[in-house]
Amino acid sequence: MSFTDRIFDGSSQALNLRAQRTQLLATNIANADTPGFKARDMDFGAAMRREMGALASDVRRTDGRHLALSSLRHGAAAAQYRQPLQPRADGNTVDLQREQVAFMDNAIRYQASLSFLDSRIKSVRNALRGE
Amino acid sequence: MSLFATMDVAGMSLDAQSTRLNTIASNLANANVVKSSEAEVYRARYPVFAAAMSAVRGEGGGVRVERILQSELPALREFVPGHPLADDEGYIYRPDINQVDEMANMMAASRSYQNSIQAMETTKQLALRTLTLGR
Numbered sequence: 405m406s407f408t409d410r411i412f413d414g415s416s417q418a419l420n421l422r423a424q425r426t427q428l429l430a431t432n433i434a435n436a437d438t439p440g441f442k443a444r445d446m447d448f449g450a451a452m453r454r455e456m457g458a459l460a461s462d463v464r465r466t467d468g469r470h471l472a473l474s475s476l477r478h479g480a481a482a483a484q485y486r487q488p489l490q491p492r493a494d495g496n497t498v499d500l501q502r503e504q505v506a507f508m509d510n511a512i513r514y515q516a517s518l519s520f521l522d523s524r525i526k527s528v529r530n531a532l533r534g535e
Numbered sequence: 536m537s538l539f540a541t542m543d544v545a546g547m548s549l550d551a552q553s554t555r556l557n558t559i560a561s562n563l564a565n566a567n568v569v570k571s572s573e574a575e576v577y578r579a580r581y582p583v584f585a586a587a588m589s590a591v592r593g594e595g596g597g598v599r600v601e602r603i604l605q606s607e608l609p610a611l612r613e614f615v616p617g618h619p620l621a622d623d624e625g626y627i628y629r630p631d632i633n634q635v636d637e638m639a640n641m642m643a644a645s646r647s648y649q650n651s652i653q654a655m656e657t658t659k660q661l662a663l664r665t666l667t668l669g670r
Contacts, residue, residue, distance in 0.1 A: 423537035426537065426658060430541045430548075431544050431597060433651060434544050434545060436647055436650070437555075437644075438598055515661065518661075
């Protein structure tokens, strides 16, 4: 685990996943009227655990020029299809109200992650300044 | 950064919905256009949406207008012998467009447009806040 990973303790991974989820949910909202479209979402907890596992189990590097494994594993989290509440006759499974709620929830949590990251950066700054 | 991709998704949705609004406006505008033969009558147009999938697995794509369908409904034939556009037998032809349907469709389209704008607005705020990180 690198120095910055230890300081930020997964906040940057969380932000990345949140941004990915924002895009998935925006796609659902955009396709609310597309026939046959299946709404998708990600299991944030599982994706986050996977990211953190990747961080913790990074291989030992014997040379400073080696790449960290965690930097390579940075792929998109698997999206899963949502269980529809009221599927439409044309095969569309977007429940707009649920997508709106999920989008808002995701945005708030993104801001929370930002705040955590921000306060970490501020503490590191204070430590460096040594005031 | 995924947030910009999210903006693209919302932008594509705005494009698709505005195409839909455009066809509805065209259908409403031409609902009462009378012609003197069946072939000349305006046909209602409806866009067909399709999901645009991103090349990256697990990422959302967007939406696009796949094609614009023309209504197959036959024109309405009315017997109005005195009408200046009436054909030899005294009939005029008008498109079979249900204005109430079109209005309902328009409301749905404008709601979808608003939803996408809201998603875009939220994404913008998130991106702006990310830019001020560590200030």
